[in-house]
Amino acid sequence: MSELRTYARQTFALTGRELKHWYRSKMQIFMALIQPIIWLGLFGFAMNGFINSAMEQVGQEIDYMSFLIIGLVIITALTTSMNAGMSVIWDRRFGFLEKLKAAPVPRGVIPLSKVLSTTIKAIVQSLLILVIGLAFGLKFVAGFNVLDFTILILIVAMVALTFSSIFVALGLVIKNQDVLMGVNMLLNLPLMFASGVLFPTASFPEALKVIANVNPLTYAADAARRVSVGDVMISIPNISLGMDLLLLFIVAITITALGMFFARRGLRA
Amino acid sequence: MGNIIEVRDLKKIFDKDIRAVDGVSFDVKEGEIFGFLGPNGAGKSTTISMITTLLTHTSGHITIDGKDVVKSATQVRKTIGLVPQALTADDQLSGRENMQLQADLYDVPKDVAKERIEELLSIVKLQESADRRVDTYSGGMRKRLELAEGLVHHPKILFLDEPTLGLDIQTREIIWEYITDIKKQSGMTVFLTTHYLEEAESLCDRIAIIDRGKIIVIGTPDELKASLGGDLIEIEVHDSQECKTSLESIPGIDNIEYKDGKYILRTPNGDEVMESVLNKIAEERWKIKYISLQKPSMNQVFLKYTGKSLRDDTTKTDKFAARAAIAQNRRRR
Numbered sequence: 001m002s003e004l005r006t007y008a009r010q011t012f013a014l015t016g017r018e019l020k021h022w023y024r025s026k027m028q029i030f031m032a033l034i035q036p037i038i039w040l041g042l043f044g045f046a047m048n049g050f051i052n053s054a055m056e057q058v059g060q061e062i063d064y065m066s067f068l069i070i071g072l073v074i075i076t077a078l079t080t081s082m083n084a085g086m087s088v089i090w091d092r093r094f095g096f097l098e099k100l101k102a103a104p105v106p107r108g109v110i111p112l113s114k115v116l117s118t119t120i121k122a123i124v125q126s127l128l129i130l131v132i133g134l135a136f137g138l139k140f141v142a143g144f145n146v147l148d149f150t151i152l153i154l155i156v157a158m159v160a161l162t163f164s165s166i167f168v169a170l171g172l173v174i175k176n177q178d179v180l181m182g183v184n185m186l187l188n189l190p191l192m193f194a195s196g197v198l199f200p201t202a203s204f205p206e207a208l209k210v211i212a213n214v215n216p217l218t219y220a221a222d223a224a225r226r227v228s229v230g231d232v233m234i235s236i237p238n239i240s241l242g243m244d245l246l247l248l249f250i251v252a253i254t255i256t257a258l259g260m261f262f263a264r265r266g267l268r269a
Numbered sequence: 270m271g272n273i274i275e276v277r278d279l280k281k282i283f284d285k286d287i288r289a290v291d292g293v294s295f296d297v298k299e300g301e302i303f304g305f306l307g308p309n310g311a312g313k314s315t316t317i318s319m320i321t322t323l324l325t326h327t328s329g330h331i332t333i334d335g336k337d338v339v340k341s342a343t344q345v346r347k348t349i350g351l352v353p354q355a356l357t358a359d360d361q362l363s364g365r366e367n368m369q370l371q372a373d374l375y376d377v378p379k380d381v382a383k384e385r386i387e388e389l390l391s392i393v394k395l396q397e398s399a400d401r402r403v404d405t406y407s408g409g410m411r412k413r414l415e416l417a418e419g420l421v422h423h424p425k426i427l428f429l430d431e432p433t434l435g436l437d438i439q440t441r442e443i444i445w446e447y448i449t450d451i452k453k454q455s456g457m458t459v460f461l462t463t464h465y466l467e468e469a470e471s472l473c474d475r476i477a478i479i480d481r482g483k484i485i486v487i488g489t490p491d492e493l494k495a496s497l498g499g500d501l502i503e504i505e506v507h508d509s510q511e512c513k514t515s516l517e518s519i520p521g522i523d524n525i526e527y528k529d530g531k532y533i534l535r536t537p538n539g540d541e542v543m544e545s546v547l548n549k550i551a552e553e554r555w556k557i558k559y560i561s562l563q564k565p566s567m568n569q570v571f572l573k574y575t576g577k578s579l580r581d582d583t584t585k586t587d588k589f590a591a592r593a594a595i596a597q598n599r600r601r602r
Contacts, residue, residue, distance in 0.1 A: 006376045009373050009376060010373060010374055010376070012373070013369075013373030013374060014370075014374075017359060017362065017370055020361070020362060020366070021359075021361050021362075024361060025361075094355070094357060094360075095353055095355040095356070095357035096357050096359060098323060098353055098355075098357060099351065099353060099357045099418075100374070101322075101323055102321050102322065102323055102346060102349075102351040102353075103346060103371075103374040104346040104347045104374075104375065104376075105374055106343075
């Protein structure tokens with residue numbers, strides 16, 4: 001019992017360290033927020049016409065700006081998670097990880113605190129994007145309430161949990177920043193584009209649809225849109241919100257467990 | 270006093286054939302300052318990494334305070350403090366925040382931690398800069414912070430890996446002072462590695478000279494120096510007077526040689542013998558051209574045991590050391 005209290009204190013201290021880095025680096029927060037603004041300003045306005053006419057052909061009508069803003073909330077959770085992998089590599093290079101390893105800290109606490117701090121960052125950033133989104137014309141669905149809002153945040157948390165576990169484990173196993181950067185690039189595009197995050201999958205060719213349907217980000221974006229901007233904009237209409245959330249939850253738990261397992265192995269080697 | 274560290278036939282082999290540590294055995298007694306002296310790449314850091322549970326050994330045994338470092342790693346980690354060679358404090362946090370983080374990681378009770386952090390910061394003279402971010406600190410300040418961090422949980426054994434590497438001579442002496450003070454006050458055991466001869470000599474109770482992964486000799490600085498055959502007194506007199514018989518009557522001289530017009534006296538105790546020699550000179554009214562007392566230096570000790578001088582070692586490329594370093598870094602990345 002007293003051991004659990006010690007682990008909690010260690011986790012809390014290390015999570016706090018990460019968050020201090022983050023809120024002290026004004027540039028880092030600025031960059032994280034300027035990106036969605038550029039996305040909305042360039043990509044959003046440019047694609048608006050295309051998407052709307054493409055959607056007309058399949059007999060649907062969507063408000064692409066609102067669609068994209070919720071998509072960007074999910075993408076921000078993804079990119080924040082990717083950065084967690086890099087921060088692990090810096091900790092190793094500067095010797096901080098070595099010092100942590102010499103301390104009586106259970107190995108699991110090290111990746112866990114990275115994952116927790118990343119999740120908190122992702123939640124805060126997604127809130128800021130929603131606020132920015134309002135300026136770009138984000139329209140919440142009629143009847144949007146506190147419960148819906150809470151579910152939206154939980155979805156962001158599950159995405160961040162899943163992907164930061166993957167990238168923290170990758171950072172600990174790979175150990176080299178150039179290789180990890182390459183892996184990030186390699187995974188970034190398919191994760192983003194082969195999903196319902198940026199475009200409605202209704203207009204996708206069949207093969208791409210199959211990939212999008214196994215991408216957890218599609219389910220995350222769908223669930224997020226169901227609760228915030230409305231049912232008409234989702235990619236996979238024949239499963240319920242409950243199923244979406246259940247799937248996300250199962251994926252988050254499984255991937256986090258696997259991530260911790262590999263992270264501990266990476267720490268030992 | 271008992272042994273707090275026992276190392277038996279310790280080996281670390283990288284990449285199948287690079288023997289970074291090759292069968293090392295030694296004991297460290299409780300409360301002493303024990304130093305590993307050797308050139309870069311001798312296996313000092315690799316040994317310290319294995320003792321502090323950071324690296325698993327290929328074979329052999331290490332016990333710390335009676336506990337096996339592999340089987341009871343967590344227990345061992347609680348017992349020891351490590352000040353690594355690199356500057357590893359988080360430079361985006363303040364000095365005090367780094368100390369607090371360390372206290373949290375070692376679960377030092379909160380009220381105790383608060384007091385101890387202030388005390389340590391004042392010992393290493395960082396109180397005034399404690400709330401500044403570490404990236405504004407100088408190299409010496411960062412090293413002092415590292416030292417303070419290693420002490421937050423009052424470890425039984427403090428490991429210092431090259432504690433003054435890259436520091437200027439003043440800062441180095443300040444760090445030495447801290448180390449001796451801490452040891453005096455707390456009776457803590459200190460294990461340090463160094464490739465500075467002065468550091469080993471002025472700090473350590475006992476020194477192990479390590480080279481190419483093997484311990485060549487262990488002893489106190491005085492023992493090591495005495496093993497060179499003691500002090501040398503050289504005397505040159507005018508007109509080549511015959512002095513040998515008179516000199517032989519002085520007690521405490523091991524042997525007297527006459528070479529190139531100089532008498533060379535070998536003795537385990539140069540200071541006392543020198544006094545007698547000076548008295549003899551006054552008594553016999555010899556006219557002295559040259560006289561000197563030479564005490565063996567750690568450099569000579571090093572030269573004798575490793576066959577090379579530590580000073581020029583840094584400029585020569587040691588193929589073995591380079592290979593071992595490459596192998597180790599590859600694993601770290």
